[in-house]
Structures are given as structure tokens and as C-alpha cells.
Amino acid sequence: MMLKLTVVKNNMDISQIIDPLNKAQRQAVCSEAQNTLVLAGAGSGKTRVLVHRIAWLAQIENVSPYSIMAVTFTNKAAGEMRFRIENLLKTPLRNMWVGTFHGLAHRLLRAHWMDAKLVENFQIIDSDDQLRLIKRIMKEMGIDEKQHPPRETQWFINDCKDNGHRAEHLNPQEFHGREFMLDVYFRYEELCQRTGLVDFAELLLRAHELWLKQPHVLKHYQQRFSHILVDEFQDTNTIQYAWLKVLSGNNLPDTHINTFVVGDDDQSIYGWRGAKIEHIRDFSRDFNAGASTGKKVSETIKLEQNYRSTGNILEAANSVIANNSDRLGKELWTDDSEGELLQVYKAFNEIDEANYVASQIEKWVDNGGKRSDIAILYRSNAQSQPHEYELVKRGIPYRVYGGLRFYERAEVKDALAYIRLATNRQDDAAFERIINTPTRGIGQRTVDIIRDAAKNNQQFLWQSAQELIESKQLSARAATAVQKFIDLMDELDCSTQSDEMSLSEQVTHIIEMSLLKEFHGKDNSERAQAKTENLDELINAVKRFDDEGDPLLEAVKESIQEMGNNDDEVLTNPMSEFLAHAALEAGEGQADEWEECVQLMSLHSAKGLEFELVFLSGVEQGLFPHKNALQDYVGGKLEEERRLCYVGITRARQQLHLTHAENRTMYGRSEMAYPSQFLSEIPADLISQVRAVNNNISSFNSSSYNKSSFSAYDENEADIAIGQRVTHKKFGEGTVIDIEGSGARARVQVSFDYNGTRWLMLSVANLI
Ligand code: ATP
Ligand code: MG
Numbered sequence: 001m002m003l004k005l006t007v008v009k010n011n012m013d014i015s016q017i018i019d020p021l022n023k024a025q026r027q028a029v030c031s032e033a034q035n036t037l038v039l040a041g042a043g044s045g046k047t048r049v050l051v052h053r054i055a056w057l058a059q060i061e062n063v064s065p066y067s068i069m070a071v072t073f074t075n076k077a078a079g080e081m082r083f084r085i086e087n088l089l090k091t092p093l094r095n096m097w098v099g100t101f102h103g104l105a106h107r108l109l110r111a112h113w114m115d116a117k118l119v120e121n122f123q124i125i126d127s128d129d130q131l132r133l134i135k136r137i138m139k140e141m142g143i144d145e146k147q148h149p150p151r152e153t154q155w156f157i158n159d160c161k162d163n164g165h166r167a168e169h170l171n172p173q174e175f176h177g178r179e180f181m182l183d184v185y186f187r188y189e190e191l192c193q194r195t196g197l198v199d200f201a202e203l204l205l206r207a208h209e210l211w212l213k214q215p216h217v218l219k220h221y222q223q224r225f226s227h228i229l230v231d232e233f234q235d236t237n238t239i240q241y242a243w244l245k246v247l248s249g250n251n252l253p254d255t256h257i258n259t260f261v262v263g264d265d266d267q268s269i270y271g272w273r274g275a276k277i278e279h280i281r282d283f284s285r286d287f288n289a290g291a292s293t294g295k296k297v298s299e300t301i302k303l304e305q306n307y308r309s310t311g312n313i314l315e316a317a318n319s320v321i322a323n324n325s326d327r328l329g330k331e332l333w334t335d336d337s338e339g340e341l342l343q344v345y346k347a348f349n350e351i352d353e354a355n356y357v358a359s360q361i362e363k364w365v366d367n368g369g370k371r372s373d374i375a376i377l378y379r380s381n382a383q384s385q386p387h388e389y390e391l392v393k394r395g396i397p398y399r400v401y402g403g404l405r406f407y408e409r410a411e412v413k414d415a416l417a418y419i420r421l422a423t424n425r426q427d428d429a430a431f432e433r434i435i436n437t438p439t440r441g442i443g444q445r446t447v448d449i450i451r452d453a454a455k456n457n458q459q460f461l462w463q464s465a466q467e468l469i470e471s472k473q474l475s476a477r478a479a480t481a482v483q484k485f486i487d488l489m490d491e492l493d494c495s496t497q498s499d500e501m502s503l504s505e506q507v508t509h510i511i512e513m514s515l516l517k518e519f520h521g522k523d524n525s526e527r528a529q530a531k532t533e534n535l536d537e538l539i540n541a542v543k544r545f546d547d548e549g550d551p552l553l554e555a556v557k558e559s560i561q562e563m564g565n566n567d568d569e570v571l572t573n574p575m576s577e578f579l580a581h582a583a584l585e586a587g588e589g590q591a592d593e594w595e596e597c598v599q600l601m602s603l604h605s606a607k608g609l610e611f612e613l614v615f616l617s618g619v620e621q622g623l624f625p626h627k628n629a630l631q632d633y634v635g636g637k638l639e640e641e642r643r644l645c646y647v648g649i650t651r652a653r654q655q656l657h658l659t660h661a662e663n664r665t666m667y668g669r670s671e672m673a674y675p676s677q678f679l680s681e682i683p684a685d686l687i688s689q690v691r692a693v694n695n696n697i698s699s700f701n702s703s704s705y706n707k708s709s710f711s712a713y714d715e716n717e718a719d720i721a722i723g724q725r726v727t728h729k730k731f732g733e734g735t736v737i738d739i740e741g742s743g744a745r746a747r748v749q750v751s752f753d754y755n756g757t758r759w760l761m762l763s764v765a766n767l768i
Pocket of ligand 1: 020021022025040041042043044045046047048049264267306307308607608609610
């Protein structure tokens with residue numbers, strides 16, 4: 001009835017929006033309720049429904065894209081969603097807000113920095129930077145790192161923020177011997193506020209406070225948005241949920257804002273980062289404003305048909321997740337055929353496992369399959385290494401998401417620190433990172449003097465350094481070196497917008513003048529070459545950013561103008577914009593979608609994605625489920641691991657391989673491994689056990705096998721192999737994890753059990 005009326009009203013062809021949907025999906029897309037929850041299993045079309053809902057709103061209900069906000073889980077998903085909607089509507093949607101919670105919060109805070117009580121050029125710091133600051137504070141407070149690992153305090157601070165608690169809200173009496181954590185939290189807040197630094201959790205907390213403390217800003221956005229849509233709703237944390245609740249007009253009984261959220265309780269995998277599965281349960285109760293608008297207040301729609309996977313894959317997923325308790329309960333079914341059996345491969349070790357995976361990939365490609373349809377998924381990022389070796393060896397192009405995060409590599413972070421300090425002299429974290437990188441003769445003692453002076457005088461390091469030189473409190477040598485650094489930074493200043501140079505020209509200039517390429521590339525090794533290439537890649541990233549910009553910028557501009565603010569004042573300088581972009585993108589790696597390559601990623605990053613051929617690698621007890629979950633006697637963590645397994649299995653469309661090894665070397669330690677309990681939760685008749693290809697390796701000698709697997713060095717020359725246990729006179733026992741070069745230049749990288757990871761010249765290391 002409603003469909004017909006609308007068609008007549010708008011005289012428009014809606015088939016593109018409606019035809020590709022089943023009945024339940026259509027019901028969701030056209031929902032007339034004020035608040036709609038789509039609760040549905042993996043691959044049942046939740047994301048599709050969200051996209052089509054937006055198209056429906058824009059085209060049929062005449063909702064302006066300006067009034068729509070859509071929240072996705074990654075920046076990549078946001079880009080894809082925008083692309084798909086634009087494709088459906090055949091029109092660009094510049095002024096629609098689509099982004100992650102963090103991305104949207106960042107954009108709001110940039111636009112309203114003054115109302116949010118931030119400095120204009122505030123910088124986003126990643127969790128590494130955050131940990132460094134916390135360590136520094138703990139050191140100043142004389143707290144022993146060994147007794148109280150700074151990571152625990154970092155976790156505590158983020159957890160408080162995720163739950164909306166500032167230090168001032170907490171009761172010291174509840175700390176029982178850990179009062180110092182509260183003290184660190186206070187100091188950390190003060191330091192960040194003073195130096196204009198904002199961590200990820202702070203973005204969300206501030207954005208929530210912006211609603212609560214600045215009613216005029218909230219009112220503007222409540223008037224602006226008529227529809228808020230959220231994908232992957234099961235993974236919202238407390239502060240995100242609260243932010244949505246306030247924005248959606250929970251305080252207004254007659255709000256006009258419609259909410260539409262889609263999620264799957266079985267795919268909630270971020271409990272460890274504060275996500276609350278309960279939000280799905282609470283949604284209908286909490287999002288109930290608007291009762292007086294005459295609309296149905298809320299509606300829950302279930303989608304149960306899966307369009308992604310074969311029958312066997314789906315049955316395996318259903319069987320595994322059935323072992324969890326307290327589910328909201330939904331069965332997935334498919335019209336698709338049973339498809340192939342799931343292949344389970346028992347490998348000798350992780351190298352054999354990588355070998356199997358790579359040979360299956362070759363087979364797939366030989367049969368005409370595309371590489372970009374393949375994913376290798378793992379529980380822990382460290383597992384990517386053996387797969388990478390094997391893929392490189394066979395010349396199979398691949399991309400890693402997450403693992404080796406581009407913006408987290410040392411050389412890239414060095415360059416970013418130069419850019420940060422060039423943009424904002426108050427950035428102490430950046431100052432500390434680069435004052436002696438590349439080495440310019442400034443010792444730790446000098447840095448300590450500068451830091452102490454800054455602390456005593458409540459100054460930024462930059463200021464202290466200058467004053468210490470002027471007042472001749474540094475030795476002549478140190479003063480000259482520090483002065484040189486200051487001069488260099490003055491030359492690189494980009495705190496104001498440059499009219500002469502583009503963003504990428506500025507960054508190129510900074511990288512050149514910093515001599516970082518010479519510093520990181522000095523030893524001519526492959527590793528050094530990769531580092532200099534990464535610095536070039538950073539320049540490319542800036543160019544891309546320069547060309548594409550940030551789509552949210554356009555959207556927010558209109559709001560700012562409407563609120564009567566001066567546009568130029570609010571929109572900060574492009575270099576700060578790029579730095580924020582780099583920080584927010586950090587978690588998503590450098591994958592180029594258009595390249596024909598195999599995708600490697602953690603199970604967590606695979607959420608929402610799908611591939612024809614999937615390898616779940618390392619399906620072993622203690623690795624997956626993770627050992628922390630096995631020690632959790634309450635069982636909540638094990639259930640979250642099981643949901644992760646469900647997410648992994650349901651990424652596959654046609655073929656799924658699960659691999660586990662009998663022996664695994666990780667972090668330099670070799671251990672026996674046993675199949676995961678999740679494997680036994682898959683019905684045996686869905687599984688085909690794959691035999692080892694090379695049967696005569698039954699009495700397996702790991703070092704000789706490893707040796708034959710790698711051609712990166714000349715094995716005739718060096719009697720050493722990756723994975724081999726070695727002993728060094730000074731550093732003790734360890735495991736060889738990499739070998740480079742040959743002859744007199746042969747080098748090995750050894751992960752020592754108690755002395756970190758080191759590169760050693762083979763000819764002089766005297767390894768036994
Ligand atoms: P996840 O829980 O993994 O996020 P999802 O529920 O969001 O999955 P989608 O990614 O939207 O599911 O859809 C899964 C696959 O099924 C996609 O390839 C999608 O194009 C396809 N699909 C969804 N609905 C239909 C339909 N009605 N007809 C045909 N294909 C469909
Ligand atoms: Mg989805």
C-alpha cells in the first residue's frame with residue numbers, strides 16, 4: 001500500500017532501490033517507525049539495507065542528504081557506503097555525513113573547537129603516543145614501571161573515558177592501593193589539555209560533552225539531522241551510545257529524528273575495547289522519544305536469509321555460535337547449494353601452514369580465480385609474517401591491513417613528528433621524538449634538563465629549550481646542537497597556511513630538510529630501502545589527501561556557516577587536517593583496493609567484509625581462542641572469541657580453509673600447538689581433512705625444512721635457518737627470525753628470549 005502511494009506521489013522508478021531486496025529487507029528499508037532496529041545474522045544484507053534505506057529516504061521520501069548521518073565502522077566502509085549510495089542515486093552527495101564515530105567526532109570538534117574547549121590546532125595522538133605520555137608522567141611521579149606496567153594505567157584511562165568518566169568524577173576511596181592511577185589520569189588530562197593533544201577515547205568523550213555543555217550546538221545538529229543510521233550497532237561502546245542517544249533527541253519528547261540501526265549480537269567482537277552487546281537489547285527501550293509524533297515508536301526487524309555463503313559454510317557457522325549462551329536467537333538459512341566441504345589442514349609448523357595456503361592460492365589463480373577475492377585471516381597480527389614470506393617467495397602480490405600499519409612505522413612516525421612540530425610548537429611528544437633524530441649530538445642529559453625546566457616552569461619543551469640557550473644554562477656544545485635544531489624547525493614552520501607551496505610540497509620540503517631519508521637509508525640494506533620508500537609513500541599519501549580532501553569537510557561547512565561562525569576561522573590549516581587524517585587512518589593499513597592482490601588481515605579487521613576464498617590460519621587452542629580467554633573462568637571472553645570465529649567463518653562465500661599447526665614459533669618462541677576447540681564444534685561431516693602434500697616429511701626436521709623454504713640468502717654459505725634456535729655469548733638463547741645478505745655481509749635477525757630482537761653479522765656473531 002505504502003509503496004504504491006509513494007510511487008504515484010513521486011512518479012519515480014524505485015525498482016533499483018527495491019528490487020534487489022527480499023520482503024524483510026524491503027520492510028526494513030521502508031520502515032515508517034521512528035526508531036528501527038534490524039537484528040540479523042552475518043551476510044543477511046544489513047549493510048545493503050542501510051545503503052538502500054538512505055537511497056530510499058533521499059529519492060522517495062525527499063529527505064535532503066544534508067539531514068542524513070550514517071555511522072560506519074571503518075573509514076573504508078564509509079567511503080564504500082558513500083560510493084554505493086551515489087551509484088544508486090546517480091548523484092554526488094557532498095553534504096551527507098558518513099563516517100566512523102571517531103571521524104564524525106573529530107570533524108565536530110574541529111568545527112567547534114572553541115565550544116569544546118580545545119585549542120584550534122589540536123592534534124590527535126595514537127595509542128603509542130598516549131602510552132609514551134603516560135610513561136613520562138609515571139616516571140615523573142617516581143612510579144616503578146615494573147611493578148605497575150604503564151599499559152594498565154593506559155587501559156584504565158581509556159576505560160574511564162569510554163564510560164564517560166573524567167578523573168574528577170571518580171572517587172579516590174574506591175582505588176584501594178592504586179590511587180596513583182587516578183593521579184596519573186589527572187596529570188594526563190592536564191598535560192593533554194595544555195599541549196593540545198587529543199587521544200582516540202577523548203574524541204568521543206569530548207564530542208559527548210559538547211552536546212551536554214553547549215546546548216546551542218546540540219540544538220543546531222538536532223535540527224539539522226532528521227535521520228541517523230548506524231551499521232555494526234552491536235559494537236558501540238557506552239560513550240558512543242550516549243552520544244547517539246542525546247543527538248537523537250532523547251531529551252525532546254517530540255523529536256523529529258529517526259534512528260535506524262543494524263547489528264548482530266553474534267558478531268559483537270569489541271567487548272575488550274568497551275563495546276556493549278546490551279545496546280542492541282536496550283535500543284527499543286532507550287530510543288523511545290517521539291511518541292507524540294504519531295509515528296510508531298519502534299520496530300524490530302529480523303533478516304534470516306543469508307546471501308553470502310554456501311550451505312556448508314553457513315551450517316558450520318551456525319553450529320559454532322550455537323555453543324554460546326544468552327543469544328538473542330536467530331537462525332540463518334540459505335537458498336544456495338551446500339557447496340564444497342570445509343578444508344582443514346594440519347600443518348607441521350607455521351611455515352608449512354603458509355606453504356599450504358600459498359599453494360592453494362596458486363591453484364585458485366590457475367583456475368581463473370582473482371587474487372583480490374582471497375583473504376588470509378588470523379587472530380594475531382604477528383601471524384602474518386610466515387604468510388608474507390611465502391607470498392613474497394612465490395611472487396604472489398598481497399596487502400596487509402592493520403598489522404604493519406603504515407602510519408605507525410618508525411620512519412613514518414618520525415616524519416609525522418616533524419610535520420607536527422612544524423605545525424604546532426606546543427607538541428611536546430613530537431619534540432621529544434625528533435630532537436635527536438637524526439642524531440645531532442643532543443644527549444639524553446640535555447633532553448632531561450629541557451624536560452625538567454619545562455616541568456618546573458610549566459612550559460612547553462620548545463620554550464624551555466630556547467630559554468635554556470638564552471640563559472646559557474646548557475653546555476656550549478649542547479647549546480649549539482639544540483640551536484641548530486630550533487633553526488631547522490623555524491625554517492620548516494607551517495603553523496600558518498602557505499600560499500606558495502601545496503601540502504605535498506611542504507611535506508617533501510620537511511622530509512628533505514630533516515635528513516630522515518639519509519638517516520634511515522644509510523646502510524643500503526633492503527630494510528633501509530623500504531624505509532626510504534615509506535617516506536616517499538608518505539608524500540604520495542599527502543598528495544592523495546590534497547586531491548581528494550575530506551568529504552565531511554563540505555558537510556560541516558554548511559553547519560558552521562548556518563551557525564554564523566566565520567568559516568575561515570573554524571576550518572584550521574590543511575596540515576592539521578592531514579595529520580588528523582593520518583591519525584584516524586592509522587588503524588586501516590595501506591591496502592589499495594584496486595590492485596589485484598591477496599588480502600591479509602586480523603579477524604577483527606575483517607568485520608563486514610566478504611571474500612570468495614578464505615583461510616582461517618592458526619586455529620589452535622591458546623591462539624584462537626586466545627589464551628587470555630581460556631584463563632577467563634567466567635566465560636565471557638571465550639564467548640567473544642567464539643563470536644570472532646563466527647565472524648571469520650561467515651566472511652567466506654565459496655571456499656573456507658581452516659589451518660592449524662603442530663608446532664608454532666611466535667615472538668621467537670617455539671611451542672607445541674593443539675587444534676582449537678572451535679574446530680570440534682564444526683560437525684565432522686562438513687569437514688574434509690587435508691593430508692600433508694609432502695608425505696615423506698613425516699619425521700620432520702624443522703631447521704632443514706625451514707632452510708629449504710627460504711631463498712632470500714645463499715644457503716650453501718651459511719649453516720643457519722629461520723626458526724633455528726641459537727645461543728649468543730652475550731645475549732643468550734634466541735630464535736633466528738630473518739636472514740639477509742650473503743658471504744661476509746650475511747646478517748641474521750635473532751629474537752632473544754630475554755634480550756629483545758637484534759640484527760647480527762653472521763661472520764662475527766659466533767652463534768652456536
Ligand atoms: P555482515 O553481518 O557480515 O556485516 P551483512 O548482513 O551486512 O553482513 P551484506 O554485506 O549487506 O550483509 O550482504 C551480504 C552479501 O549478500 C552481499 O554480497 C550482498 O550484496 C548480498 N545480498 C544481500 N541481500 C541480497 C538480496 N536480497 N539478493 C541478493 N544478494 C543479496
Ligand atoms: Mg555488514
